[in-house]
Amino acid sequence: DAAVTQKPRYLIKMKGQEAEMKCIPEKGHTAVFWYQQKQSKELKFLIYFQNQQPLDQIDMVKERFSAVCPSSSLCSLGIRTCEAEDSALYLCSSSPQTGKGERLFFGHGTKLSVL
Amino acid sequence: GEQVEQLPSSLIVQEGASVLINCSYTDSASVYFPWYKQEPGKRLQFIIDIRSNMERKQNQRLTLLFDKKTKHLSLHITATQPGDSAIYFCSPHNRIFFGDGTQLVVKP
Numbered sequence: 001d002a003a004v005t006q007k008p009r010y011l012i013k014m015k016g017q018e019a020e021m022k023c024i025p026e027k028g029h030t031a032v033f034w035y036q037q038k039q040s041k042e043l044k045f046l047i048y049f050q051n052q053q054p055l056d057q058i059d060m061v062k063e064r065f066s067a068v069c070p071s072s073s074l075c076s077l078g079i080r081t082c083e084a085e086d087s088a089l090y091l092c093s094s095s096p097q098t099g100k101g102e103r104l105f106f107g108h109g110t111k112l113s114v115l
Numbered sequence: 116g117e118q119v120e121q122l123p124s125s126l127i128v129q130e131g132a133s134v135l136i137n138c139s140y141t142d143s144a145s146v147y148f149p150w151y152k153q154e155p156g157k158r159l160q161f162i163i164d165i166r167s168n169m170e171r172k173q174n175q176r177l178t179l180l181f182d183k184k185t186k187h188l189s190l191h192i193t194a195t196q197p198g199d200s201a202i203y204f205c206s207p208h209n210r211i212f213f214g215d216g217t218q219l220v221v222k223p
Binding site for chain 2: 031033035040042043056091095103106107
C-alpha cells in the first residue's frame with residue numbers, strides 16, 4: 001500500500017513559537033493536501049499543492065501559516081506564531097493526479113500541542 | 116460554500132449488527148465519492164468509493180449506495196466486528212471537504 005511519511009509525529013511548542021512539520025508524499029504523486037483535525041473529528045482543509053504549486057488554501061493559512069513544496073518529494077507546513085487553538089493533528093495526504101477521481105493516501109500526522 | 120452533512124455522528128452496536136452511515140452534499144459537480152476509515156492511532160485509510168455514473172458498489176461487507184438526484188450517499192456495513200470500530204468519513208467534494216465523521220463502536 002502507498003505510504004505518506006510525516007515528521008515529526010509529535011511536536012510541542014510554547015505559545016508564540018514557530019512550528020514546522022514535514023511531509024514526504026508517495027513517490028509519483030503530484031497532488032499534496034494538508035488538513036487540520038481536532039479531537040479526532042472534523043477534517044479541515046488547509047492547503048492544496050499540485051506539482052509543488054499551491055493552488056488553493058484557506059485564509060488562515062495565508063495569514064499565519066507558511067506552506068511550501070520545495071521538491072516533488074518534500075512538503076512542509078509551518079506556523080509562524082503558534083496559538084493555543086493551533087493544537088491539533090496535522091494530516092498530509094497525496095494522490096497521483098489532479099483530476100477528481102483519485103483517492104487520497106494519508107500520513108500518520110503530526111500532533112501539535114501548543115502550551 | 117459547499118456543505119457536507121454526515122449522520123449519525125456516533126454509533127454503538129453489538130458485534131454482528133449492521134450499520135448505516137449517511138452523507139449528503141451540495142456540490143452538483145461532484146463526481147467521485149471516496150470514504151475513509153480512521154482507527155485510533157492509525158492513518159486514515161481508504162475503504163470504498165463510487166463514481167457518479169454508478170448507483171451501488173460493494174466491497175465485501177461494505178455497500179455504498181449513491182443517489183445523484185438527492186445528492187445522498189449511504190454506507191452500509193454488515194456483520195460488524197470490533198475491528199470495524201473507527202471514525203468513518205465521506206468525502207464528496209474533490210478532497211476539499213469531508214463529512215464531520217461517524218464514530219462507530221462495535222462491542223464484542
